[in-house]
Amino acid sequence: MKYIDEFRDGDLARQIGARIADEARPDRRYSFMEFCGGHTHAISRYGVLELLPSNVRMVHGPGCPVCVLPIGRIDLAIRLALERGAIVCTYGDTMRVPASDGLSLIKAKARGGDIRMVYSAADALAVARAHPEREVVFFAIGFETTTPPTALAIRQAQHEGLGNFSVLCCHVLTPSAITHILESPEVRQLGTVPIDGFIGPAHVSIVIGSSPYEHFAEEYRKPVVIAGFEPLDVMQAILMLVRQVNDGRAHVENEFTRAVTPEGNRKAQALVSAVFELRPSFEWRGLGEVPYSALKIREAFADFDAERRFALDYRSVPDNKACECGAILRGVKRPTDCKIFGTVCTPENPVGSCMVSSEGACAAHYTYGRFRDIPVVAAPVPATEEVTP
Numbered sequence: 001m002k003y004i005d006e007f008r009d010g011d012l013a014r015q016i017g018a019r020i021a022d023e024a025r026p027d028r029r030y031s032f033m034e035f036c037g038g039h040t041h042a043i044s045r046y047g048v049l050e051l052l053p054s055n056v057r058m059v060h061g062p063g064c065p066v067c068v069l070p071i072g073r074i075d076l077a078i079r080l081a082l083e084r085g086a087i088v089c090t091y092g093d094t095m096r097v098p099a100s101d102g103l104s105l106i107k108a109k110a111r112g113g114d115i116r117m118v119y120s121a122a123d124a125l126a127v128a129r130a131h132p133e134r135e136v137v138f139f140a141i142g143f144e145t146t147t148p149p150t151a152l153a154i155r156q157a158q159h160e161g162l163g164n165f166s167v168l169c170c171h172v173l174t175p176s177a178i179t180h181i182l183e184s185p186e187v188r189q190l191g192t193v194p195i196d197g198f199i200g201p202a203h204v205s206i207v208i209g210s211s212p213y214e215h216f217a218e219e220y221r222k223p224v225v226i227a228g229f230e231p232l233d234v235m236q237a238i239l240m241l242v243r244q245v246n247d248g249r250a251h252v253e254n255e256f257t258r259a260v261t262p263e264g265n266r267k268a269q270a271l272v273s274a275v276f277e278l279r280p281s282f283e284w285r286g287l288g289e290v291p292y293s294a295l296k297i298r299e300a301f302a303d304f305d306a307e308r309r310f311a312l313d314y315r316s317v318p319d320n321k322a323c324e325c326g327a328i329l330r331g332v333k334r335p336t337d338c339k340i341f342g343t344v345c346t347p348e349n350p351v352g353s354c355m356v357s358s359e360g361a362c363a364a365h366y367t368y369g370r371f372r373d374i375p376v377v378a379a380p381v382p383a384t385e386e387v388t389p
Helices: 004-009 010-023 036-043 071-082 105-110 123-130 147-160 175-185 185-191 202-209 213-219 229-249 266-275 299-303 323-329 359-370
Strands: 030-036 054-065 087-090 113-115 136-142 165-171 198-201 224-227 250-252 277-278 279-285 289-290 295-297
Touching: 004 185, 004 229, 010 175, 010 229, 030 036, 030 175, 030 229, 036 054, 036 229, 036 359, 054 087, 054 147, 054 175, 054 224, 054 229, 071 087, 071 105, 071 136, 105 113, 105 213, 123 147, 123 165, 147 266, 147 299, 165 295, 165 299, 175 202, 175 213, 185 299, 198 323, 202 213, 202 266, 213 250, 224 229, 250 299, 266 277, 266 289, 299 359, 323 359
Parallel strands: 030 054, 030 198, 087 113, 087 136, 136 165, 198 224, 224 250
Antiparallel strands: 277 295, 279 289
């Protein structure tokens, strides 16, 4: 197949769904976690769940970078804009994530903070060049997919001697989060669900390759199938997982062969390694402190590290008590289990981070799935009147 519409063929999707139903054993249940928020979005948008048998359950994982961003990190960016007078540049979804005191980056902008939405780290560099008299901070978030462009921007800033440019680095790592879900006692205390296998992320795997997932298959006996973002990709990955579970196998398989290789993008990996190093620990929303799960800027590029330049002091901030984002990110609860879902918390007025990005489980279900939750009530059949001839 070469064209996108071929990967969205409804007849083929129903055929794969029928195959899954045939091969899924009726005497057992299957729970598969799609780690990536892009997969969560695709599953909701294209009605994948309606094509699966009732004993195959998809569990939403913490693979939405906006969703796992803790409140304390957003507070740091807001303080840089409101208290330190910096121009803060970041991606669009990050602007709307709720922070402390009823604020978000977009609300801080309304209060006078110079906070700008950009499409790339290169855009933030352009802002720094255009305003040499101002401090410009790029609030960098995301998994391995968005990390290489940030590394490139830092290296370019050093090359140009852009002394007014720095990065507030909040890049996180996929394999570490999966490991934490599987073995952390803290996460188990908070609550987890049994997981029989994982759908591996698409864009992340283009960068890091399929090899890093071998660890989960070998040590934890959990199969991983890397999949693209189209509905047929996801359906085929689910079928591959069902077959592995039935056979008692735990291997890494690559459904997304058109883009993912075992070794990944070596040039991107080398660039990231040159600019960043592992943090000993990093807080994730919903998972708590996760060891060696995020990156920080190396000493060689310390001049471009906003945390060092502004002597920032990170403080953990608890989530809104009414919000169930933490449990949803761990797969323990579904969006509809949250009492404020779709009422107080909506995409227009998000209370929790899962409702902000289109990749968030709550936003995806609100957009594509909430009407399916309404029970169908048959209309009353009007009584027929007898007509006397």
